[in-house]
Amino acid sequence: xxxxxxxxxxxxxxxxxxxxxxxxxxxxxxxxxxxxxxxxxxxxxxxxxxxxxxxxxxxxxxxxxxxxxxxxxxxxxxxxxxxxxxxxxxxxxxxxxxxxxxxxxxxxxxxxxxxxxxxxxxxxxxxxxxxxxxxxxxxxxxxxxxxxxxxxxxxxxxxxxxxxxxxxxxxxxxxxxxxxxxxxxxxxxxxxxxxxxxxxxxxxxxxxxxxxxxxxxxxxxxxxxxxxxxxxxxxxxxxxxxxxxxxxxxxxxxxxxxxxxxxxxxxxxxxxxxxxxxxxxxxxxxxxxxxxxxxxxxxxxxxxx
Numbered sequence: 374x375x376x377x378x379x380x381x382x383x384x385x386x387x388x389x390x391x392x393x394x395x396x397x398x399x400x401x402x403x404x405x406x407x408x409x410x411x412x413x414x415x416x417x418x419x420x421x422x423x424x425x426x427x428x429x430x431x432x433x434x435x436x437x438x439x440x441x442x443x444x445x446x447x448x449x450x451x452x453x454x455x456x457x458x459x460x461x462x463x464x465x466x467x468x469x470x471x472x473x474x475x476x477x478x479x480x481x482x483x484x485x486x487x488x489x490x491x492x493x494x495x496x497x498x499x500x501x502x503x504x505x506x507x508x509x510x511x512x513x514x515x516x517x518x519x520x521x522x523x524x525x526x527x528x529x530x531x532x533x534x535x536x537x538x539x540x541x542x543x544x545x546x547x548x549x550x551x552x553x554x555x556x557x558x559x560x561x562x563x564x565x566x567x568x569x570x571x572x573x574x575x576x577x578x579x580x581x582x583x584x585x586x587x588x589x590x591x592x593x594x595x596x597x598x599x600x601x602x603x604x605x606x607x608x609x610x611x612x613x614x615x616x617x618x619x620x621x622x623x624x625x626x627x628x629x630x631x632x633x634x635x636x637x638x639x640x641x642x643x644x645x646x647x648x649x650x651x652x653x654x655x656x657x658x659x660x661x662x663x664x665x666x667x668x669x670x671x672x673x674x675x676x677x678x
Contacts, residue, residue, distance in 0.1 A: 384409065384412060384413045384416065384424075385409070385413065385424070385451045385452050388400070388401060388409070388452060389470055390453075390470075391464055391468040391469045391470040391471075391472065391634075391635070392468065392469065392633070392634055392635060393429075393434075393455070393460050393463060393464055393467075393468055393630060393633075393634045394429075394434040394437075394438070394460070394463075394626060394629035394630045394633050394634060395434070395437060395438055395629055395633035395634075396429055396433075396434065396437055396447070396453060397453060398429060398453055398454065398455050398460065398464070398472065399452050399453060399454050399455075399476075400464075400470045400471075400472055400473070401454060401473070401476065402473040402474050402476070403474060403476050403480060403481060403484055404484060405473075406454055406476050406481060406484075407481060407484035407485045407487075407488055408488065409452075410426065410481075410485050410549065410575060410577065411485060411488040411489065411492065411494065413574070413575055414494060414548040414549045414574035414575040415492060415494060415548060415574070416574075417548075417574045420571075421568075421571045422567065422568060422570075422571065423550070423567060423570050423571075423573040423574060423575055423576045424451045424452075424574065424575040424576070425449060425450045425451050425563050425567060425575075425576050426450065426451060426452045426453075426454070426575060426576070426577045426578070427447065427450045427452075427453055427454075427559070427560065427577075427578040428453065428454050428455070428456035428476070428478055428578060428580070429453050429454070429455060429456060429457065429460065430455075430456045430457035430460070430626075431457055431459065431619070431622050431623050431625075431626035431627075432556060432618065432619075432622045432626070433447075433556055434460075434622075434625075434626040434629050434630070435621075435622040435623075435625040435626050435629070436556065436557060436622070438625070438629055438633075439625075440557070443557050443560060446557075446560040446561065446563070446564045447560060449563070449564065454476040454481075455472050455475055455476060456475065456476060456477050456478055456580070457475065457601070458475045458598060458599065458601035458603070459601040459626070459627070459630065460472065460475070460630065461474060461475050461601075462601060463630040463631075463634060464634075467630065467631060467634035467635045468634050468635045469635045475598075477598075478577070478578075478579050478580060478582050479581075479582055479585045479586075479592065482513075482551070482579070482582055482586065483516070483517070485549070485577075486513065486516075486517040486520055487517065489517075489520065489521070489548070489549070490517055490518075490519045490520050490521075493521065494521065494548040494549065495521040495522070495523045495545075495546075495547045495548050495549070496513075496520065496521065496522045496523070496547055496548070496549050496550075496551060497522070497523055497524045497525065497542050497545060497547035497549075497550045497551070497573075498510055498513070498522060498524075498525040498526075498551045498553070498583065499525065499526050499528060499538075499542065499550060499551065499552055499553065499554075500527070500528040500551075500552060500553030500554045500555075500579065500582075500583055501527060501528055501553050501583035501584060501587070502527055502528075502529065503527040503529070504587075505527075505583055505584055505587040505589055506525055506526065506527045506528075506583055506587075507525075508586075508587035508588065508589075509525075509582075509583035509584075509586040509587040510522055510525045512586055512587060512588065513586060523545045523546075523547050524541065524542065524545045524547070526538055526541075528553065528554045528558075539566045539569055539570065540569075542570060542573065543569060543570050543571060543572050543573065544572070545572075546572035546573065547573060547574070548573075548574040548575065549573075549574060549575050549576075549577060550570070550573050550575070550576045550577070551577055551579045551582065551583075552576055552577065552578050552579055553578075553579040553580060553581065553582050553583045553584075554578075555580060555581070556578075556580065559578040559579075559580070560578070563576055563578070590610060590611075607619075
């Protein structure tokens with residue numbers, strides 16, 4: 374996706390951000406984020422490109438630091454919120470600004486849905502399996518009477534079927550596209566197909582939202598969420614799939630939160646800029662100071678978990 378024009382960021386450019394783990398995180402609470410999404414989606418500030426909002430947690434922080442292509446796709450996001458309690462805690466110790474609270478997409482959806490019903494705004498829900506997608510839509514309609522879901526689809530599409538689905542979504546022109554394909558396929562989808570969704574107001578990546586909304590996955594108890602231990606609950610629920618992921622990404626993310634947040638991140642960036650001025654072009658490319666073209670060979674079909 375091409376970098377957005379400056380005027381297209383009017384609704385988000387004044388949002389305060391804080392550097393956490395090497396990423397700019399919006400200093401917004403749950404309701405503030407919901408209100409911003411409603412206003413941004415309703416106004417369609419870009420005539421030819423949807424706004425792109427995404428979230429960060431330990432896995433995203435770790436992948437952002439390790440994968441240059443992923444980091445550059447995330448750089449196209451208009452706003453990134455913290456979907457992880459450890460990030461909230463770290464912001465109060467290492468950040469330039471303290472985050473008011475965690476903004477979990479699973480909870481954010483309901484705050485946005487209530488505002489969307491009141492203002493007759495529309496959703497499209499894309500991702501997860503066919504059965505889970507259907508149940509997620511049914512539960513959303515049950516929990517939020519009057520919600521306008523103009524279309525929905527599972528995420529197991531590729532090739533021409535996927536391109537046709539993108540054309541369908543654009544023709545339906547939802548105010549908000551909830552994209553639940555999982556990391557990093559959501560970001561790849563926005564990079565590849567965002568420019569084709571000219572009638573969509575806003576894209577919000579949603580991870581496993583539909584799995585929770587459908588009822589196939591349960592949330593951790595409140596005390597575990599507040600203590601930043603929801604990942605332990607999720608390992609209990611899905612040990613085969615999640616144990617190795619969290620074992621490899623959580624320690625790395627904690628290191629990043631300490632070493633690449635607030636003033637520490639500013640010092641690192643300053644030293645990096647000074648080093649770049651003394652390096653030949655080939656060395657800058659090899660070290661990632663000057664990026665190479667993004668490779669988008671990841672499949673865009675996903676279960677959304």
